Amino acid sequence: MPAKFKDLVLDANDHHALADFWCAALGYRRKDELDPPEDGWVRPAEWPVPIADPTGEAPLIWVQPVPEPKTAKNRLHIDVFGSLDELLGLGATLVRKRDDEIEWDVLADPEGNEFCVFAPR
Secondary structure: OOOOOOOEEEEEOOHHHHHHHHHHHHOOEEHHHHOOOOOOOOOOOOOOEEEEOOOOOOOOEEEEEOOOOOOOOOOOOEEEEOOHHHHHHHOOEEEEOOOOOOOOEEEEOOOOOEEEEEOOO
């Protein structure tokens, strides 16, 4: 096996705000809140923010600061089961509504990263 999946990484201009969006959207929490360092160490604000599924079932996501804005369509994106209205209420924007051609909605997070939303099962 040449590789094994580890984590997902999202680039962001405001990595703290985007981490908060995805925590609210997915029910994730900042990893340092779930597993605080025993020595009281605090992650510097300019470092990437790891967010984690509190159940440990879903992958860790790193939200890392980058200076440049998003300029093109994602080549890799996240698919989620969820509520269109709730995600829009959190700050996502609708890119394409489900229709006769696709059975999902395409949204963008507050920094423009596209993701697909499927109706909950």
